[in-house]
Amino acid sequence: ARSTPRAAPAPAAEETALPLVREALLASPSLLLPVALASPALADEAAPAGATFLGLPIQTAILAFAPIILYFVFTVYRISFNRNVKIVDFLFVALSSVIAINVFTTAVFQFRLF
Numbered sequence: 189a190r191s192t193p194r195a196a197p198a199p200a201a202e203e204t205a206l207p208l209v210r211e212a213l214l215a216s217p218s219l220l221l222p223v224a225l226a227s228p229a230l231a232d233e234a235a236p237a238g239a240t241f242l243g244l245p246i247q248t249a250i251l252a253f254a255p256i257i258l259y260f261v262f263t264v265y266r267i268s269f270n271r272n273v274k275i276v277d278f279l280f281v282a283l284s285s286v287i288a289i290n291v292f293t294t295a296v297f298q299f300r301l302f
Contacts, residue, residue: 247301258282
């Protein structure tokens with residue numbers, strides 16, 4: 189009896205998709221924020237060694253602490269200067285700040301937050 193050569197089993201979908209996802213993430217730094225929070229090892233591989241704040245890459249630290257800092261400033265303003273300011277005013281200032289900070293970081297540090 190003659191033996192027929194068997195074809196190698198096809199790789200599982202996960203085995204072929206994972207390297208493709210890894211390559212896509214490494215090629216697009218704007219996608220790395222959620223990955224940096226979920227998988228610091230992949231973010232460290234993609235990002236060049238640079239400035240960190242509390243062990244986080246500077247972009248992640250800015251995005252992580254911005255809402256806390258903005259709400260603190262808003263609370264101090266509301267307590268000290270204008271008790272009639274509403275949460276909608278805070279949201280307007282927060283969104284405006286995000287846009288302004290993104291423009292600033294793009295112009296000065298040559299990286300975009302989003």
